[in-house]
Amino acid sequence: MSISLTQALHRSVQQKRDVIATTFNARKTSFGALSLRVAKLAGALRSLGLQDSDRVAMLALNSDRYLEYYLGVFWAGLAVNPCNIRWSAAEVAYSLDDCATSVLIVDDTFKAMGADLQSKCSALKTVIYLGDGATPDGMLSYEALVSAAEAIPDRSRGGDELAGIFYTGGTTGFPKGVMLTHNNVYASAIAAAADVIVDQATYLHAAPMFHAADFGMSMAQCIRGGSHVFIASFSPAAALAAIQAERVTHTLLVPTMVQMVADAPNLDQYDTSSLRTIVYGASPMTEKVLDRAMQAFPNAGFIQAYGMTELSPVATLLPAYYHTVDGRKQGKVRSAGRAALCSIVKIVDADGLEVPCGTVGEVAVKGANVMQGYWNKPQETAAAIRDGWMLTGDGAYLDEDGFVFIMDRMKDMIISGGENVYSSEVENALAQHPAVAMCAVIGIPDEKWGELVHAVVVLRPDAQLSSDELIAHCKQRIAGYKCPRSVVFQANLPISGAGKILKKDIREPYWRDQKRKVN
Numbered sequence: 133m134s135i136s137l138t139q140a141l142h143r144s145v146q147q148k149r150d151v152i153a154t155t156f157n158a159r160k161t162s163f164g165a166l167s168l169r170v171a172k173l174a175g176a177l178r179s180l181g182l183q184d185s186d187r188v189a190m191l192a193l194n195s196d197r198y199l200e201y202y203l204g205v206f207w208a209g210l211a212v213n214p215c216n217i218r219w220s221a222a223e224v225a226y227s228l229d230d231c232a233t234s235v236l237i238v239d240d241t242f243k244a245m246g247a248d249l250q251s252k253c254s255a256l257k258t259v260i261y262l263g264d265g266a267t268p269d270g271m272l273s274y275e276a277l278v279s280a281a282e283a284i285p286d287r288s289r290g291g292d293e294l295a296g297i298f299y300t301g302g303t304t305g306f307p308k309g310v311m312l313t314h315n316n317v318y319a320s321a322i323a324a325a326a327d328v329i330v331d332q333a334t335y336l337h338a339a340p341m342f343h344a345a346d347f348g349m350s351m352a353q354c355i356r357g358g359s360h361v362f363i364a365s366f367s368p369a370a371a372l373a374a375i376q377a378e379r380v381t382h383t384l385l386v387p388t389m390v391q392m393v394a395d396a397p398n399l400d401q402y403d404t405s406s407l408r409t410i411v412y413g414a415s416p417m418t419e420k421v422l423d424r425a426m427q428a429f430p431n432a433g434f435i436q437a438y439g440m441t442e443l444s445p446v447a448t449l450l451p452a453y454y455h456t457v458d459g460r461k462q463g464k465v466r467s468a469g470r471a472a473l474c475s476i477v478k479i480v481d482a483d484g485l486e487v488p489c490g491t492v493g494e495v496a497v498k499g500a501n502v503m504q505g506y507w508n509k510p511q512e513t514a515a516a517i518r519d520g521w522m523l524t525g526d527g528a529y530l531d532e533d534g535f536v537f538i539m540d541r542m543k544d545m546i547i548s549g550g551e552n553v554y555s556s557e558v559e560n561a562l563a564q565h566p567a568v569a570m571c572a573v574i575g576i577p578d579e580k581w582g583e584l585v586h587a588v589v590v591l592r593p594d595a596q597l598s599s600d601e602l603i604a605h606c607k608q609r610i611a612g613y614k615c616p617r618s619v620v621f622q623a624n625l626p627i628s629g630a631g632k633i634l635k636k637d638i639r640e641p642y643w644r645d646q647k648r649k650v651n
Contacts, residue, residue, distance in 0.1 A: 135318045136290030137206045140354040141167055148357060154196035155378055156362040161196060163357075166203075171283035173204030178284060180235060180258055182210055185294045187231050189213040190342070191224065191246065192239035193364040197262055197274070198341045199350060201237060205296075206314075209287035212296035213309075214342035218551070218611045221245050223307065225252045227299045231309050231507050237274060239263050246271065290314040297507055298344050300441050301545070301554035301614075309507030310344075310441045319500035320444035321351035323473040327449055328411055328435055329382060333358040336383040338371045339550075344445040345413055345437070349384050358382075368396040372404065379406040384437075386550025387417040388581055394421070394428040405431055409452070413437040413550075418579075419465065422455060438468035438536065442522055444501040446472045448536050467535040468528070475499040479530045484518055492529045494542050496521040527649075540649040544635070546575030546583050547650070553585055553614045555635075561609040562587060562616075565602060567595035570625055572633050573616065576642040583650075587616035588638055590624055597621075 141163070144153065149164035161169070177188060188205045190212070192198060205212045213233045215224050224245070228236065232255045238246035240263035247268060250259055261271040295317050297309040328349075329335070335353040337360060339346040353360060361378045363370040366385075371393055374380060385393070390412055393399070410425070410432050417425075422434065433452025439445040450469030453459040471477040478486050479493040487493040502522045505513035516523055525543030528536050546553040555573040562571040570590040575583035591597055599619035606615040626634040643649050 134291030135314055136286070136288050137295060137314050137317060137351060137354075138170075138203060138286050138288070139290070140351075140357065141170065141203055142286070144354070144357040152359055154199060154360045154362070156196040159196060166200065168283060169200055169278060170203045170207050171286070172278045172281040173200060174208035174287075175284040176277040176281035177204065177208045177210060177235065179281060182208070182235065184209045184287070184289065185211050187211050187213045187233040187235075187297060189215050189228055189233045189236040191215040191217065191236060191242045192262055193217065193241050194337050194341045194362045195239070195262075195364060196360070196362055197239075198337075198362070199360055202347070202350065203354075206289075207286050208284070209289040209293075211294045214296070214298065214347065216299065216342055216611070217242070217340060218613050220609065220611055221248050221252065222609065223611060225249055227307055227309065228253045229255045230299075230307070231297050234258065235260065237262050238271075240265060243268055243271070290318075292504070294504070298347075298441050301552050301557055306557075308509060308512060311504040311507055312441075312444050313504050316444040316501055316503060317348070317351055319474040320348050320439075320446045320472075321355055323446055323449075323475075323501075324348060324352035324437070325355040326473055327451070328409065328437070329353055329356045329358065330408075331356060331358070333382045333408075334378060334380050334406075335360055336371065336374055336378070336380040337362045338366050338374075338389065339384050339386065340365070344441040346384055348445050349411065353382075368393045369398075372396060372399065372402040375404050375407055376402045381406055381408045382411070383407070383409075384411040384413070387412055387421060388549045390417060390425050391421045391580065394425040399428055404429055407432045409433050409435060411435045411437055413439070419460075422465070426455070436469055437472075438538070439497075440524060442503040442516065443475070443497055443499075443524075444503065446501065447475050447495075447497045447524070448472055448477060450535075464533075464535050467531070467537045469536065470534045471497075474501040477530070477534075477536060478521075479528060479536075480521075480523075484521070487529075489532050490529050492527050492539050495524040495526045495528045495536060495538075497524060498522070538648070538650055546573075546585055548575070548578075548583050548585060548613060549581045551613050557610060558585060558587065558606065558614055558616065561606045561614075562589065562602065564609065565597070565605050567591050567597040568602075569593075569595075570633075572625055572635055572638055574635055574639050574642070576618075576639075577646055584617040585614065586642070587619045588625060589619060589621050591621060 153163040234257040267273040299307040434455040436450035439447040448469040454464040527540035544555040558573040626637040
């Protein structure tokens with residue numbers, strides 16, 4: 133199979149040239165106009181001297197230009213590097229230099245960081261300003277580049293060619309670049325297009341567009357040829373206003389967002405009757421929140437998508453039926469669903485052998501959606517992918533109907549508000565404080581965020597330090613969402629005979645009354 137991610141745009145232009153493709157605030161763009169801008173952006177990028185598979189980064193809030201960036205980079209035969217907008221400048225700089233990204237596009241929100249990155253990143257040669265104001269010194273104007281550029285033919289690179297590098301947190305304390313090919317992304321997107329998105333759908337980009345989850349839905353919506361609506365960043369009011377104004381039918385939200393929208397005090401002031409499907413992922417949704425959400429959006433079906441960036445990102449889907457009153461009688465609503473069309477799923481033991489139904493092991497996934505590997509990390513790639521099976525690091529069991537029930541995490545990771553936080557990254561930041569002798573970071577259950585980052589710290593002899601001081605120290609080094617929400621100081625930590633910190637012992641009091649060890 134050799135499919136390019138621009139293929140869907142060609143189909144849409146052929147069939148619905150004058151239909152509105154994107155809506156952002158008052159700006160509406162047809163498929164024909166979008167295709168022309170994509171081709172001109174591709175021409176502008178190639179005119180900067182970029183060669184096939186060179187990386188182009190984006191550090192920006194959601195907008196119609198973000199979709200234009202994805203498609204324009206693919207059209208030019210290049211690879212995307214969408215930057216996490218919640219990362220610190222140091223984390224973004226690491227990702228840019230790690231994969232030798234030479235071009236960065238920034239909007240008004242991140243133009244100051246863009247200027248800072250110009251001096252910090254050895255690989256970065258060009259920064260392009262996406263905003264509507266005066267172009268900062270040392271940057272190029274996005275609109276001027278696109279306006280002046282020649283529209284070039286689609287280079288039609290696809291198949292196993294690199295489509296993008298998506299950075300995730302790392303178990304070693306450094307982010308890992310997940311290499312996804314056109315085939316990887318297309319396999320996952322077509323599964324979502326088949327079972328989640330319908331024809332004539334209007335999709336709202338409410339979740340951040342740098343995230344693999346929204347990216348996957350973006351590509352699925354492109355395959356369907358539907359309209360895209362964008363809000364710059366999520367808030368209940370912005371999401372509800374967009375749903376009402378643009379008659380949105382589909383959106384993707386993490387459970388925390390679902391809860392915030394369902395609990396919005398002025399929800400009844402908005403007409404949300406057009407909403408047909410809410411996809412949620414990144415973490416489970418409690419039945420209490422589900423009940424409130426179903427009452428708030430009675431016309432909408434809820435679909436859970438489980439996966440990870442390394443799976444482009446979909447592995448399993450839990451259809452809307454199992455969230456309904458009748459469907460919940462089947463006992464599947466606490467599951468992550470069954471293998472999507474792009475995947476095969478099995479549960480394995482420590483030796484990689486499949487375990488019987490009902491036995492907890494590690495979730496392993498195989499399919500065309502499995503990543504190409506981690507950028508410049510062959511050892512970590514070999515550890516993650518064995519005989520074509522991606523080891524997810526999630527502990528789960530499979531029931532007799534093929535439903536996956538997530539019970540624990542095999543790897544030291546926390547999911548808070550839908551974002552992955554690797555404990556090692558936080559521990560590295562904590563350990564850099566001169567007063568810290570030892571530390572351990574765990575996730576503890578929380579009703580709103582799913583899990584909160586919690587630190588247990590042993591101070592050096594005679595050292596004094598407050599939790600606020602330590603959290604402020606972390607915020608100078610890592611993204612705010614990764615920093616501890618709570619800190620406990622202890623005289624010592626439980627240690628095994630081999631000298632390892634016993635995190636299970638630290639976690640036990642917080643998770644004692646929970647049915648499973650993830651939230």
